[in-house]
Amino acid sequence: MRIGIDVGGTKTESVALDDRGVVVARDERPTGFGLAEVVATVHVALASLMRQVGARDARPASIGIGVPGLVDRRTGTVLHAVNLGIDEFALGGELARRLGVPVTVENDVNAAAVGSYRALVRDGLSGLSSLAFLNVGTGLAAGIVVDGTLLSGSNGTAGEIGHIPVLTGGPRCRCGQSGCLEAVASGYAVATRWPSSAEHPLLDLFRASRQGDPLAERIASDLVDGIAAAIRMLVVAFDVERVIVGGGLTKVGPELWHSIRRKLDSWASESPFLDALDVPRRVVFGAPIAAVAAVGAAFLQESS
Amino acid sequence: MRIGIDVGGTKTESVALDDRGVVVARDERPTGFGLAEVVATVHVALASLMRQVGARDARPASIGIGVPGLVDRRTGTVLHAVNLGIDEFALGGELARRLGVPVTVENDVNAAAVGSYRALVRDGLSGLSSLAFLNVGTGLAAGIVVDGTLLSGSNGTAGEIGHIPVLTGGPRCRCGQSGCLEAVASGYAVATRWPSSAEHPLLDLFRASRQGDPLAERIASDLVDGIAAAIRMLVVAFDVERVIVGGGLTKVGPELWHSIRRKLDSWASESPFLDALDVPRRVVFGAPIAAVAAVGAAFLQESS
Numbered sequence: 001m002r003i004g005i006d007v008g009g010t011k012t013e014s015v016a017l018d019d020r021g022v023v024v025a026r027d028e029r030p031t032g033f034g035l036a037e038v039v040a041t042v043h044v045a046l047a048s049l050m051r052q053v054g055a056r057d058a059r060p061a062s063i064g065i066g067v068p069g070l071v072d073r074r075t076g077t078v079l080h081a082v083n084l085g086i087d088e089f090a091l092g093g094e095l096a097r098r099l100g101v102p103v104t105v106e107n108d109v110n111a112a113a114v115g116s117y118r119a120l121v122r123d124g125l126s127g128l129s130s131l132a133f134l135n136v137g138t139g140l141a142a143g144i145v146v147d148g149t150l151l152s153g154s155n156g157t158a159g160e161i162g163h164i165p166v167l168t169g170g171p172r173c174r175c176g177q178s179g180c181l182e183a184v185a186s187g188y189a190v191a192t193r194w195p196s197s198a199e200h201p202l203l204d205l206f207r208a209s210r211q212g213d214p215l216a217e218r219i220a221s222d223l224v225d226g227i228a229a230a231i232r233m234l235v236v237a238f239d240v241e242r243v244i245v246g247g248g249l250t251k252v253g254p255e256l257w258h259s260i261r262r263k264l265d266s267w268a269s270e271s272p273f274l275d276a277l278d279v280p281r282r283v284v285f286g287a288p289i290a291a292v293a294a295v296g297a298a299f300l301q302e303s304s
Numbered sequence: 305m306r307i308g309i310d311v312g313g314t315k316t317e318s319v320a321l322d323d324r325g326v327v328v329a330r331d332e333r334p335t336g337f338g339l340a341e342v343v344a345t346v347h348v349a350l351a352s353l354m355r356q357v358g359a360r361d362a363r364p365a366s367i368g369i370g371v372p373g374l375v376d377r378r379t380g381t382v383l384h385a386v387n388l389g390i391d392e393f394a395l396g397g398e399l400a401r402r403l404g405v406p407v408t409v410e411n412d413v414n415a416a417a418v419g420s421y422r423a424l425v426r427d428g429l430s431g432l433s434s435l436a437f438l439n440v441g442t443g444l445a446a447g448i449v450v451d452g453t454l455l456s457g458s459n460g461t462a463g464e465i466g467h468i469p470v471l472t473g474g475p476r477c478r479c480g481q482s483g484c485l486e487a488v489a490s491g492y493a494v495a496t497r498w499p500s501s502a503e504h505p506l507l508d509l510f511r512a513s514r515q516g517d518p519l520a521e522r523i524a525s526d527l528v529d530g531i532a533a534a535i536r537m538l539v540v541a542f543d544v545e546r547v548i549v550g551g552g553l554t555k556v557g558p559e560l561w562h563s564i565r566r567k568l569d570s571w572a573s574e575s576p577f578l579d580a581l582d583v584p585r586r587v588v589f590g591a592p593i594a595a596v597a598a599v600g601a602a603f604l605q606e607s608s
Contacts, residue, residue: 129458151450153543154433155581161541163577165533168472168483176575179472229469237465237541239457271480273467277459 003049004115004298005042006066006108006291007031007084007091009138013291014045016053016060017298021118025052026291031084038084039094046099064104064297065092066111069139104300108293109135110150110159113143114303115296116244119288121148129241132159132234133292136227137247140182144238150304151238162186166229167222181233185226187249193219202252224256228263235279246287257285307353308419308602309346310370310412310595311335311388311395313442317595318349320357320364321602325422329356330595335388342388343398350403368408368601369396370415373443408604412597413439413463414454417447418607419600420548423592425452433545436463436538437596440531441551442491448542454608455542466490470533471526485537489530491553497523506556528560532567539583550591561589 001024005014008031016025027048032041042065067084092105113133120128130146140162144151151158162182163175170179171193183189190201194216198204205223208216227245234243250256261280268275289295296303305328309318312335320329331352336345346369371388396409417437424432434450444466448455455462466486467479474483475497487493494505498520502508509527512520531549538547554560565584572579593599600607 146455151455151542154545155543157540157581158543159541160543163575164537164540166470166472168470168474170472175577177571177578233468233541236461236468237463237537238455239459239462239464241458267481271467273479274481277461 001053001060002298002301003046003060003063004066004111004294004296004300005045005063006111006293006297007038007042007068008108009068009084012041012045013294014042014049015291015294015298016049017295021122021299023291023295025049027052028291033084035090035094038091039098042095059099059101062102062104062298062301063095063099064106064111064300065095066106066108066293066297066300067091068108102301104297104304106150106297106300106304107141107143107156108297109133109141110143110152111296111300112246112287112293113145113159113244113296114150114299115292115294116242116246116284116288117145117148117303118295118299119292120242120284123288125242130238131242131244132238132240133244133246133287134227134230134234135247136186136230136245136249138187140186140226140230140247142230142234144234144240145303148303150300152304161230161233164233166226166233170222181226181230184222185230189223189226190219190249200252202249202256206252206255224259224263227256228260228267231260231264231283232267232274232279235277235282240282242282242284244284244287246292250286254285260285305357305364306602306605307350307364307367308370308415308598308600308604309349309367310415310597310601311342311346311372312412313372313388316345316349317598318346318353319595319598319602320353321599325426325603327595327599329353331356332595337388339394339398342395343402346399363403363405366406366408366602366605367399367403368410368415368604369399370410370412370597370601370604371395372412406605408601408608410454410601410604410608411445411447411460412601413437413445414447414456415600415604416550416591416597417449417463417548417600418454418603419596419598420546420550420588420592421449421452421607422599422603423596424546424588427592429546434542435546435548436542436544437548437550437591438531438534438538439551440490440534440549440553444486444490444530444534444551446534446538448538448544449607452607454604456608465534465537468537470530470537474526485530485534488526489534493527493530494523494553497526504556506553506560510556510559528563528567531560532564532571535564535568535587536571536578536583539581539586544586546586546588548588548591550596554590558589564589 167179173180173183209220400407471483477484477487513524
């Protein structure tokens with residue numbers, strides 16, 4: 001049995017997989033803040049999974065953990081999407097020491113990419129060569145899987161396309177540049193450009209845009225263009241067979257995907273090059289399975 | 305012995321490598337036009353290499369061939385940088401049939417990426433994890449090598465970043481989009497935006513820019529920004545350890561690299577994120593060896 005745990009900013013999702021890779025237990029609970037609390041959350045989640053599978057005292061073969069915005073030690077890149085109040089590297093060491101089990105810690109978007117790959121291969125796409133998981137949540141980033149293996153890059157930051165500028169003269173990004181994908185197409189972008197006390201700021205933005213508010217129209221249009229540009233970039237640069245578009249912002253319903261799809265179609269109608277790449281056909285909107293990052297985390301050891 | 309051949313639009317460069325990967329013979333000659341002429345060029349080059357190594361009647365173990373802008377059959381992507389007047393797929397089959405030797409045909413930029421990787425590893429960078437070869441010639445494109453293996457993508461088009469738009473409202477690209485990297489940072493961009501009968505149109509552009517011509521200043525500035533943006537994109541998206549910047553436009557001398565370097569430094573001074581990625585340190589300006597695509601072509605069989 002192997003365990004995958006997705007430690008998010010607000011909740012922690014955990015799964016236990018049997019030897020065939022089938023999910024046999026699930027757990028979901030709020031994430032504590034700080035190293036001790038996060039370790040405690042993981043412990044309680046583990047106990048819950050073990051209880052569900054009737055193996056309370058057994059040890060899993062391996063544990064994989066997805067965390068937001070893992071920092072690269074060498075470059076010191078510190079752009080957390082969500083702050084857990086911990087050193088994520090310490091988390092892996094601490095858990096491995098306490099549990100006596102190999103623990104792999106990885107960025108949660110990369111874990112979601114691995115989970116999506118496993119899910120699509122399971123669903124019959126056995127010849128799937130590659131995919132990107134594009135996460136549009138608080139931040140914007142992608143994880144890339146090629147032939148079943150995570151593309152990590154030389155410092156572990158491959159796929160961090162959120163900080164590639166795409167809109168000349170666009171809004172300032174928290175990374176210091178301007179017009180980055182993340183500065184126009186993310187929860188962060190909506191929060192800074194369209195401050196709102198509504199429960200769903202993105203839906204509030206879309207509503208105002210539909211009602212003709214010119215600022216809302218521009219921000220919504222930048223958002224749709226930005227996600228479409230991120231998809232195009234992943235297809236053109238990496239030539240991935242599939243782009244899975246997931247993350248919090250994609251949960252607002254089909255309206256967003258319809259707008260992105262119209263934009264991709266409009267670009268293709270102007271460019272034989274893009275048309276030949278058949279970008280929309282490669283897109284899967286929404287994660288293919290529940291708790292995709294947790295499932296992917298369970299496969300991290302054999303995917304890197 | 306293995307053979308690598310770089311069939312360019314105007315000249316064909318060929319090398320023979322011994323079993324240790326050392327270049328033991330070289331050949332350079334004009335490329336013929338059309339399939340029969342290209343096959344003949346390759347035959348004569350082969351005979352010359354064999355004569356040089358004193359093995360006129362021996363057969364090489366393998367032959368690798370780099371060609372400009374290999375077309376993907378499935379997508380029909382047809383953006384040739386240079387037209388050889390042939391179906392490059394037919395070339396490989398024809399040569400393999402005639403010579404009774406395995407022939408691998410690959411895009412020349414990808415071949416240059418493999419050649420650069422081999423050269424850097426040979427030079428002592430044995431732990432080199434990954435690199436991109438950014439070709440700034442008539443067109444703009446990149447080849448990516450990760451752990452010694454070419455990143456091909458699902459249709460063989462990975463690394464074709466030339467058709468990612470980076471300049472909002474920028475000039476129309478031959479691919480149908482606007483503001484693409486190739487539309488601002490390539491020989492094609494210079495030829496269409498700064499028509500000139502000078503022997504070196506790029507030097508003519510730089511001269512006019514230095515003399516204060518406002519149009520030349522903008523075009524030159526777009527070119528420098530575009531190459532810098534391509535380098536940044538390769539580092540951010542792929543997290544490659546090195547970016548080799550090669551191709552015809554890089555042969556004008558150090559002025560171009562100094563301008564690109566200033567631009568990268570200026571971006572890093574505004575962005576802690578970019579600063580941490582240490583982009584300029586990753587750049588090698590100019591191919592690390594002569595006939596880099598021909599040398600890479602000789603290693604294609606074991607790099608894909």
